[in-house]
Amino acid sequence: VRIPVLIEVDCDGHRAGVDPESPLLLDLAAELAREPLVLRGVLTHAGSSYDCSSPEAIRAVAARERDGLVHAAERMRRAGHEVPVVSAGSTPTALCAEDLAGVTELRAGVYTFFDLMQEELGICRLDEIALSVLTEVIGHQAERGWLLVDAGWMALSRDPGSPRPGGAAEYGRVCDLAGKPLGDLVVRGVNQEHGIVASRSGAAVSPEDFPAGTLLRILPNHACATAAQQDGYYLVRGGIRIEGYWPRLDRSAAYRGRW
Amino acid sequence: VRIPVLIEVDCDGHRAGVDPESPLLLDLAAELAREPLVLRGVLTHAGSSYDCSSPEAIRAVAARERDGLVHAAERMRRAGHEVPVVSAGSTPTALCAEDLAGVTELRAGVYTFFDLMQEELGICRLDEIALSVLTEVIGHQAERGWLLVDAGWMALSRDPGSPRPGGAAEYGRVCDLAGKPLGDLVVRGVNQEHGIVASRSGAAVSPEDFPAGTLLRILPNHACATAAQQDGYYLVRGGIRIEGYWPRLDRSAAYRGRW
Numbered sequence: 001v002r003i004p005v006l007i008e009v010d011c012d013g014h015r016a017g018v019d020p021e022s023p024l025l026l027d028l029a030a031e032l033a034r035e036p037l038v039l040r041g042v043l044t045h046a047g048s049s050y051d052c053s054s055p056e057a058i059r060a061v062a063a064r065e066r067d068g069l070v071h072a073a074e075r076m077r078r079a080g081h082e083v084p085v086v087s088a089g090s091t092p093t094a095l096c097a098e099d100l101a102g103v104t105e106l107r108a109g110v111y112t113f114f115d116l117m118q119e120e121l122g123i124c125r126l127d128e129i130a131l132s133v134l135t136e137v138i139g140h141q142a143e144r145g146w147l148l149v150d151a152g153w154m155a156l157s158r159d160p161g162s163p164r165p166g167g168a169a170e171y172g173r174v175c176d177l178a179g180k181p182l183g184d185l186v187v188r189g190v191n192q193e194h195g196i197v198a199s200r201s202g203a204a205v206s207p208e209d210f211p212a213g214t215l216l217r218i219l220p221n222h223a224c225a226t227a228a229q230q231d232g233y234y235l236v237r238g239g240i241r242i243e244g245y246w247p248r249l250d251r252s253a254a255y256r257g258r259w
Numbered sequence: 260v261r262i263p264v265l266i267e268v269d270c271d272g273h274r275a276g277v278d279p280e281s282p283l284l285l286d287l288a289a290e291l292a293r294e295p296l297v298l299r300g301v302l303t304h305a306g307s308s309y310d311c312s313s314p315e316a317i318r319a320v321a322a323r324e325r326d327g328l329v330h331a332a333e334r335m336r337r338a339g340h341e342v343p344v345v346s347a348g349s350t351p352t353a354l355c356a357e358d359l360a361g362v363t364e365l366r367a368g369v370y371t372f373f374d375l376m377q378e379e380l381g382i383c384r385l386d387e388i389a390l391s392v393l394t395e396v397i398g399h400q401a402e403r404g405w406l407l408v409d410a411g412w413m414a415l416s417r418d419p420g421s422p423r424p425g426g427a428a429e430y431g432r433v434c435d436l437a438g439k440p441l442g443d444l445v446v447r448g449v450n451q452e453h454g455i456v457a458s459r460s461g462a463a464v465s466p467e468d469f470p471a472g473t474l475l476r477i478l479p480n481h482a483c484a485t486a487a488q489q490d491g492y493y494l495v496r497g498g499i500r501i502e503g504y505w506p507r508l509d510r511s512a513a514y515r516g517r518w
Contacts, residue, residue: 015407047450194275
């Protein structure tokens with residue numbers, strides 16, 4: 001048995017990994033170069049890119065991510081190790097980076113779908129978000145200007161998305177069936193199986209405009225979290241005609257016979 | 260085909276339903292008494308019980324829930340309808356109610372497991388929480404006093420639980436394998452597959468006390484949300500010896516052949 005290993009490098013003080021300048025890096029490399037392990041390289045994740053408020057700030061994080069990671073790889077090479085894998089991550093830095101020299105792999109994930117967090121970071125446009133939750137109007141609270149829909153956090157997740165001025169939570173933008181946003185309608189609250197739709201401005205939503213049974217699409221705060229609430233993807237080109245189904249993962253096979 | 264229906268009653272202005280005093284209640288009852296529908300009764304959910312900060316406040320919500328619901332049923336009976344089902348809900352009110360005369364059904368759910376929200380409401384004790392997530396220490400950030408564990412929001416959910424003084428989020432209490440809380444250790448942050456464990460007080464957690472590979476249990480903020488992230492339940496009496504497995508639901512059968 002040969003077990004390939006990567007050393008996680010912390011380029012932005014965000015979560016896990018060893019500082020690229022730390023003596024620990026070379027101590028770890030020496031430990032991990034022993035059989036049955038095979039030291040293959042370094043990886044990092046520039047999670048702090050999600051705290052940025054402009055593409056310029058993300059570019060700076062991307063430069064720090066690349067520089068720290070490549071620096072760690074160079075230190076290991078100077079100590080005599082082969083470092084074939086130099087793996088960076090995060091969708092914002094992957095799409096904003098200006099220099100990736102020395103990086104051999106990008107592990108960006110959410111770029112597959114994009115979502116409202118990426119749109120608010122300036123990484124994509126609203127009409128590039130390729131994942132939405134289909135929901136149905138199931139009631140109204142006319143005096144409060146609310147629509148009730150059958151997508152709560154079981155369908156959308158409780159991911160709060162980007163922090164908002166005033167701290168008012170939102171759990172998605174409300175669109176028509178073609179995926180076009182309906183004014184400033186947002187999901188204002190989520191319970192387990194109920195979502196509360198209201199306008200950002202506070203203007204009342206007319207029940208007559210959205211009778212019970214109206215189908216809507218919700219663009220998610222965080223596509224990873226929303227997709228994880230589902231068993232699979234129904235493929236559409238807009239509207240509701242389903243052209244295919246992709247299971248997210250085959251849970252039955254993965255778990256059957258495990259215990 | 261006969262379709263039994265209940266009318267949702269709004270007893271606390273929290274979410275959905277018709278006001279028990281509203282003329283709409285009897286209009287709805289008349290509409291819903293027509294074939295193929297069979298009007299069976301009323302239901303409510305006292306969601307505002309979750310906003311309470313004392314058992315006394317929950318008792319008051321429970322009284323309002325019962326009174327509003329039974330009043331709606333009585334109005335419908337006076338209008339000539341049979342109302343065999345008078346269904347109330349919410350774990351806090353179900354466990355605090357002093358008078359349930361006239362109620363025929365309680366739809367409490369989370370009482371099955373309890374969780375930190377229920378404990379903070381005074382509904383249960385910590386040692387009555389019967390659901391936890393088993394996790395493993397996978398790293399440390401010794402300078403910050405953090406443990407990294409392999410339970411992030413995919414395992415725990417992003418449910419923020421009860422609001423906390425100062426707004427610092429927590430995603431669970433950290434326990435030993437027997438389910439006993441370890442001092443003031445909490446899950447301070449969650450990413451998709453990483454959890455960050457730290458002490459509430461800010462005192463550093465010693466890596467020596469929790470070497471990589473240490474198994475821990477996390478008590479969840481909200482058992483419904485945490486259970487929904489899993490495929491099933493591993494049954495234990497404390498420790499890690501598994502005595503059984505209950506699938507949460509059979510997703511494969513539910514979805515196979517649907518499209």
